[in-house]
Amino acid sequence: MKIALALIGAASAAVLALPAQAAQDDSSCFLTRDMRNHTVGSDHTLYFDVGGRSVWRAEMSNNCLAGSTSSDPIVLRDRGGMGRICHKIDLDVGVRGMRCIVDSLAKLTPAEVAALPRKMKP
Numbered sequence: 442m443k444i445a446l447a448l449i450g451a452a453s454a455a456v457l458a459l460p461a462q463a464a465q466d467d468s469s470c471f472l473t474r475d476m477r478n479h480t481v482g483s484d485h486t487l488y489f490d491v492g493g494r495s496v497w498r499a500e501m502s503n504n505c506l507a508g509s510t511s512s513d514p515i516v517l518r519d520r521g522g523m524g525r526i527c528h529k530i531d532l533d534v535g536v537r538g539m540r541c542i543v544d545s546l547a548k549l550t551p552a553e554v555a556a557l558p559r560k561m562k563p
Contacts, residue, residue: 496554
C-alpha cells in the first residue's frame, strides 16, 4: 500500500510540474503576428525581429535568399495555421516566388544580437 501511495504521490508531483515546463518552452516559441522587421544576412540566413523583444535567425539549406535584399518582401507563415512557431518545421519562408527550406531556427541571445553588425540587425 505504501508503494502505491508513493507512486501516486510521484505521479501527482510530475503532473504539477508540467505547467512550469510548458511555460519554460513558451520562451522558445513566438507568434507570427509578433513578427516585425527582417534582414537578409546572406544567401542562406534571415534575421527577424519578434515584437521588439527578441531577434531570431533562420538558416536555409537552399540559397533561396540569393539576390534578395532586406527591403524585399519575405513571406513568413506557420505551417500549422495556429500562428505559433516553435520549431523549424513550423516556419514556411518564401521570397520572390521561391520556397525556402528552413534548416535551423534559433532565438539569439542578447550577446549575439549585440554582436551583429548594425546593417544585419532587423
